[in-house]
Amino acid sequence: MVLSLVSVKCDCKDFVILSQGAQAVGMGKDAQSVQAGAELFLKANEILGYDLLDVCLNGPKEKLDSTVISQPAIYVTSLAAVEVLRARDGGQQIIDSVDVTCGLSLGEYTALAFAGAFSFEDGLKLVKLRGEAMQEASDAAKSAMVSVIGLDSEKVQMLCDAANEEVDEQNKVQIANFLCTGNYAVSGGVKGVEAVEAKAKSFKARMTVRLAVAGAFHTRFMEPAVSRLEAALALTNIKTPRIPVISNVDAQPHSDPDTIKKILARQVTSPVQWETTVKTLMSKGLKKSYELGPGKVIAGIVKRMNKGADIKNITA
Template identity: 65%
Template sequence: MSATCARVTRAGVARQARGRRLMVQASSDAKFADYKPKVAFFFPGQGAQTVGMAKEAAEAVPAAKQLFERASDILGYNLLDVCAEGPKEKLDLTAVSQPAIYVASLAALEKLKAEQGEAAAAAADVCAGLSLGEYTALTYAGAINFEDGVRLVKLRGESMQAAADAQPSGMVSVIGLSADKVAELCEAASAEVPAGQGVRIANYLCNGNYAVSGGIAGCEAVEKLAKSFKARMTVRLAVAGAFHTDFMAPAREKLQEALASTAIQEPRIPVISNVDAAPHSDPDTIKKILATQLTAPVQFEGSIKALLERGLERSYEIGPNKVIAGIMKRIDKTHNIENITV
């Protein structure tokens, strides 16, 4: 085994150990252990943003517009203007897109309420979000209030942008391979680059669609080697840096500080964590999970499969774009999922 491979392996062992410690801490966190989901609300993450989103919803639904006004007071700029008019370069900034998607998704919830009634908006007995979307899910579940949510995602986006600026890194989507094959590809790519430039799977989305994160050299090595592993294609993602890896450790530390002083309540319904594909009810555990999420792989494929195995009958994707619906259809094409877009 090369020295680089050994370092990659040690890093993986260390991450697994951190995960085990987290689960030990969560041993008494079992309120939702036997949850039986029927209706899920899913909330999108960064990358779902498009110029023009939420414009019509804000015009048609006063409660949606009020969310943007409240958020703008906290952010210090007119968030609705950026969502509705762009420019795209500004909306795509990590520090801007994260609060934009968070508020737009909650505006979509107000749209659902206005169009289908209070009962439809309260129909979910479980919820989840893709990375950033976990904050929206926790807000829907009553664990985080709206103003605190805006402050947290603002800090999260700014801190992730700063961490990416401090140490150049990136992400690559690998299309057409199983998770095992992508892991082998990451190991081969990491063996070709200097220490600290390696890559690993960061987003487990669905079979044939996994995103890897790491140093720029590692991303380039993945792109070079992908065809030899029979990947259909690779796509360099338009993100600031290597999200959900140790490149985001400085952001995790800043987020931990903010979470420590933020009031988090026990969720009223299960919220499936990106870190371990399980629900948690203990507020301190939720804080640890949210901080860990920045440097841990996103287990969204496992989250969806767990819900389906437990009997999930129908779902709604609430927020801009239709990313999660596409993932769901790759996992179970027969599942009933409706989009409430803005």
């Protein structure tokens, strides 16, 4: 994790990242050899009403990829990875040294749980509802997401503007995930996404990759999910995190519980400011970081932004 971004006198030291979107059949297996990690899956079964570990280990992939399953699966597996780290020699010392944490999209919930803002159980209940609400919002309107590879953010915005000139208001697109130069995700109506794909080569994009998600996350298409999240967050006991947790919405750390609730509700309709988050951490002197959870996507992004970055993956 990292040092407090609020304290400009301090250099960033250890930093942890908890991410989303890297679900894969077989995740959760390593955590079964660690009692505390295995127990998280047992607790999850009671809250979710189904055997989460069975889906994680055996799939089918289509089921694991569904929004209502993948979000709880990644949340639980990422926190199980914390227990895997804790069980290693020197693991508790690493965890205690962490100064700041953050997570990409859904990973923000995992980061907040790690920082003690809410319990594992309360966080999972929120994640379960979040997945259900986002799936319902996706079902209500045809939408999609696509990664645009090989362009900077200005060129991707120009590509979106060109696509939007050809579609109606309901199909307009926008940058939804600011990941790093050369890798931005665009969300919007299906026709708008198709226009982005058709025009990408003319803007010198290396390629586009349609994302296997239910809909246009982090855009106005998720607006129907906001009220449900607000209601659930209002009933959730959120405490001041023990370390700063950087928000996806504004790339800033927040400690006030009411502010955290408001930001989490806004997060599903707001672009993910991941590029700014990582740049800020690096400007504070980030020396070492850990990616906890399935996959190595975040490590790849960090390495792309700084080839010399010291980042380790801890899977579960």
